[in-house]
Amino acid sequence: MDAAANGAESLVHTLLDGGVDVCFTNPGTSEMHFVAALDRIEGMRCVLGLFEGVVTGAADGYYRMSGKPACTLLHLGPGLANGLANLHNARKAGSGIVNVVGDHATAHVALDAPLTSDIEGVARPMSHWVHTSRSADDIATDGARAVLEANAPPGRIATLILPADTAWNPVGRAPEAGSAARMAAQIAEARRRAPAEPEAVRAAAQALRGDGPTLLLLGGVALQPHALELAGRIAAKTGCTVMSEFYTARLARGAGRVAAPRLPYVIDAALKALAPFRRIVLVGTVRPVGFFAYPGKPGLLAPPGAELVTLASVDQDLEGALAALADACGATSTPPAGIPARAAAPGAALSGPLSPEGIAAVVAARLPEQAIVIDEAVTTGRGFGPATAGAAPHDWLTGMGGAIGFGLPVAVGAAIAAPDRKVLALEGDGSAMYTLQALWTIAREGLDVTTVIFANRSYKILHGELAGVGAGTPGPRATDMLTLDRPALDWVALARGMGVEAVRVDELGAFDKALRDALGRKGPALIEVVL
């Protein structure tokens, strides 16, 4: 570590030593010394968001695609609060993030100035680790601890609160030699994933040898290509079915990869999908539960009496666990089952009405190699899975915590983590509104993100949910609370207002053309699909 003049510089050096070199930020007065330190020290890429939900969601997307934590820079309790919903999503996705939250100077907190709040209290529900630095000299140690916490598998939320005086005070303690190398070793140790227990491997192998249908249900990094391939070998050998949990932090899909279809969201469909199975082997996921509770329906989705066996939990070495399981099943050399072939490219331009099926066919046909799909299309996108199974190989990212507004921010972070890959963000109009400020960051950074807004001008999912929970059909007041059509949002204007070029389409052929245009060039674009 280089010598640091003050606490803020000490933290920047520590973060860089710890491999944290991207900072998603929305700073205020209490963070000014940190901002100034970023000026003086080379190596940190700073990305401004105009709302904190963009900042935290971007850090989630960055982790999902890079596998390493970014830091955020947030302004006291309210700034952190604005980022909490996407921290919730990141937490459920197992994304590691180092939040740096400025606070008033230590002596100022007691004065109860307007921005004073219980920052640790705000942080705790969505953080695995929360700490307030007590002095400039503590910051190097505290920062290193935060980086290690964020790196712990599968990735954790570490929130470090930095009173302004700990940032601006001089550092008295000289940096120790070799701190970067020592930190790299500590991080490697922190990131180590425990192997599956031999007993768990034996139990899973036995379950796969049992009578009747067995499901291999995957989550976390078991949805990466090599792990999927092992699952495909096991399936070919044992006849089991391979699926993924409904929400996936990062699901490798497409032609040539073992398919792990996602569990359905809708409760009846999920129950039906799981009904055949007598045994479920869990790899990097937990027993499937309903997204919500519905009166008279079970919360646990596995059929009564089904045996659940956990091979490995989400923080363990899942590829290693599947390799051990394949070995125990004698499947190590078995050619994998369940690999979709590349779908034939459509001969001509696609056309017709804008049905979900038609949209899915266009997306499947036009998806570029190694695209990153961010799926917050809610109702419109629900059926995209089967149609896109044979598309070019890609990653499929969904909101793990169910908090709406994850999509556009995650697209920001994914695009920064993987600048050579096209990002396709599929958004409902209702969900895109929560964090639409992300479009400005996409424009500013020139990110290679194509955003598609499915404008059904409704919280359409809630029409179904109203019936699903037995609350009847909506009357005028309920309808008003579930519709966005008075006035209609003009997404072309909203996108242009933030510097993103946009077009509107209301027919499948026009969508096909607009999507090809957008995917065929580098840089931001938005397509409003009026349904």
Added chain:
Amino acid sequence: MDAAANGAESLVHTLLDGGVDVCFTNPGTSEMHFVAALDRIEGMRCVLGLFEGVVTGAADGYYRMSGKPACTLLHLGPGLANGLANLHNARKAGSGIVNVVGDHATAHVALDAPLTSDIEGVARPMSHWVHTSRSADDIATDGARAVLEANAPPGRIATLILPADTAWNPVGRAPEAGSAARMAAQIAEARRRAPAEPEAVRAAAQALRGDGPTLLLLGGVALQPHALELAGRIAAKTGCTVMSEFYTARLARGAGRVAAPRLPYVIDAALKALAPFRRIVLVGTVRPVGFFAYPGKPGLLAPPGAELVTLASVDQDLEGALAALADACGATSTPPAGIPARAAAPGAALSGPLSPEGIAAVVAARLPEQAIVIDEAVTTGRGFGPATAGAAPHDWLTGMGGAIGFGLPVAVGAAIAAPDRKVLALEGDGSAMYTLQALWTIAREGLDVTTVIFANRSYKILHGELAGVGAGTPGPRATDMLTLDRPALDWVALARGMGVEAVRVDELGAFDKALRDALGRKGPALIEVVL
């Protein structure tokens, strides 16, 4: 109370019995029974926001202008989290709000579904009262308690968490007769403000009789016209100076009203403004403190050795306290001092460059009678006070908690509380971005709100703060984190995208014309002022 079929209906009846008849809402699945109940029961005005910060900020604005709580309807932990920053502002403003937050059904919480989080933990830092209902039968009692808590002076944040099953389960207990009348009596009791202690009145009167300059510093409802008039009488009699705290939940101003100039925000200016005073009498406010801490500068703004006397705290009867103080000073019949005369209307259209002074002159000249000004103009608006002192009588509302993004949502709530008054929202471009979704609600409800965006394309305040905290002048990375000009936001497009008609001006005469146009008719309008 009418008979309720289920817990959700029971809550709606209870809220209406308690005078809570406006619901700002962004619902999800777990709130569907509450939504359905709003359909079946007459009397609740439901206002949809497309982001929860709009919802909670609107409830703040509603309380400031109506003096009574609205309720919010929010979706689990993340929905509440999105509303926290404006709950922080509301809490600091002394605004009463009843938050209704849906949760998973009680049995479902243990399953750790994606949206599960510690909702009570999320609520606590920004709430005075937090409670989770345990059964449908408890909801009437819990809801009544929440309403009483929200009504306690000066207004408190009550958060009631409603597991979905407590909403959908039938109510077994019959409603008690006369519950509405009993609740009205309980609310009247809960709202009662304690009188100033006689000893405090004596001490304040003695301070005002002392040698040297004395300041009467007002906050809360001491900034309402009658209380201000009493302060003016006391000032005329004793020679004291009258000022208000820097942030004001609702400050009555303009021609014919006793002026209570706000303390300056900038630390050096605030210290200078308070330097002359040997005694400060506090009425509905606390000792003045710096908004932030700055190295080498005091956090407490009163000059060392100044005597501070509290006449009454913000939850007490402030008008009564001032009346008692006027009596003790023999000022009851003294004509009040410090009343600005009506400024002469400008003879011709105003023109020239868009300086803060020119803008202030236009606002002062064009402000309609009884306008409600929401001031989140940050740097641009800092000097508007003196220029608008002789404008038509109006209320001036500022963000009490310092969390950015309060302005447009508060405008929504103020316009709904006071439909016959023009609302003028003065916004910085940076601050407006945090909760710009409020524009859609303004359009949907046809609210009489004129929004002025001061587009300096910068977090300009932070340029000053960077120097203020001694962090030096910004280099390229810091500049990037403090500027919004790459790309420039197009507020005309953003407004139109949400259904609000908008114009852009870059010269004072054009601003004058646009403002007259917007203020001269009913309904939403936005003016982007490019600085």
